[in-house]
Amino acid sequence: MEVSDLVSRAENISCEEPRLELPPNQTSSTSPDLNLIAKLITSKDTNLSYVREIILKAWKPVYPMEVKRLNKNIFMFSFQHEVDAHRAFIKQPWSCRGGHLVLKKWSPDITWQEIDFLTTTLWAQIHGLPDLWKTEDNIRKIGSHIGVVQEIDLVGEPGGAWKAFLRVRVDIPLDKPLRPGFFLPHPNKTDTWVGLKYEKLADFCYNCGVIGHEENIAKAKYSNSSIQKDSDLKQQVRGFVQEMMASPQAL
Known part of the structure; x- marks a missing residue:
C-alpha cells in the first residue's frame, strides 16, 4: 500500500470517541x-x-x-x-x-x-469553645475548617451551659491528616486552644494523622522526621493523637 493511501485513510478516521445513546430502563425495580x-x-x-x-x-x-x-x-x-x-x-x-x-x-x-471513595463522614466533637462563641454560624465555620459540613448538633453533651462540647458532622478527605484543633484568638488575652475529637475512629496513624495508614507504612514515609528520631516527642504525639479519639454519642 502506498504511503499516500495510508495518509488518506488516516485522515478519514474520526478522532471523536464513540458515543451511543441508550434509553434507560423505566421499569427498573432497583431503589x-x-x-x-x-x-x-x-x-x-x-x-x-x-x-x-x-x-x-x-x-x-x-x-x-x-x-x-x-x-x-x-x-x-x-x-x-x-x-x-x-x-x-x-x-x-x-x-x-x-x-x-x-x-x-x-x-x-x-x-x-x-463511586467516589475519597471522602468519609465523621462526627467531630468541639471541646473548649467558650460560650460566647457557641453560635450556629461559628460551629458551621469550624466544620468547614475540617471538611464539608453535613449536619450541626448544637445540643452536644447534656449539661446546659456547662456542657463540654458541641458536635458537627462533616465529610473529610481521606488523603489529608485530621485536624486536632485550632487556637481561638482572644483580644488582650492568651489564645484559647479549641480541641477537636472524632467519634468512632478506626485505625488512625499517629505519625501522619491519616485514617487507614498503618504505623509501619507511615514510619517508612516519615523515617527522617524529628518525630521518629525523638522517642519522647513520639510518645507526646501518640498521646496527642489519642486525645482526638472521642467516645460516640448515643443516637
Whole structure:
C-alpha cells in the first residue's frame, strides 16, 4: 500500500470517541435507597463471611440484608427496607477489624466503579469553645475548617451551659491528616486552644494523622522526621493523637 493511501485513510478516521445513546430502563425495580456501597480501608485480608457477621451484629437490620463482595475491599449491602439502610448510613462511621468502612449511597444510573471513595463522614466533637462563641454560624465555620459540613448538633453533651462540647458532622478527605484543633484568638488575652475529637475512629496513624495508614507504612514515609528520631516527642504525639479519639454519642 502506498504511503499516500495510508495518509488518506488516516485522515478519514474520526478522532471523536464513540458515543451511543441508550434509553434507560423505566421499569427498573432497583431503589437507590436500598443499596449502600462500602470500601474497607485496611491492608488486612478480609473474609466475606466475617464482614457479613460483623456488620449484621453492628447494624442489626430488622429485615434480611444481603452482602456481596464487588472487589477486594469493596462491598455492596442490599436492604429490604429503607429504615435499615438509613440507620446504617446515618450512624457511620463504622469499622471492621480496625479498618475504616467508607459508606456511600449508590444510584443505579452509575456503576460502583464510578463511586467516589475519597471522602468519609465523621462526627467531630468541639471541646473548649467558650460560650460566647457557641453560635450556629461559628460551629458551621469550624466544620468547614475540617471538611464539608453535613449536619450541626448544637445540643452536644447534656449539661446546659456547662456542657463540654458541641458536635458537627462533616465529610473529610481521606488523603489529608485530621485536624486536632485550632487556637481561638482572644483580644488582650492568651489564645484559647479549641480541641477537636472524632467519634468512632478506626485505625488512625499517629505519625501522619491519616485514617487507614498503618504505623509501619507511615514510619517508612516519615523515617527522617524529628518525630521518629525523638522517642519522647513520639510518645507526646501518640498521646496527642489519642486525645482526638472521642467516645460516640448515643443516637
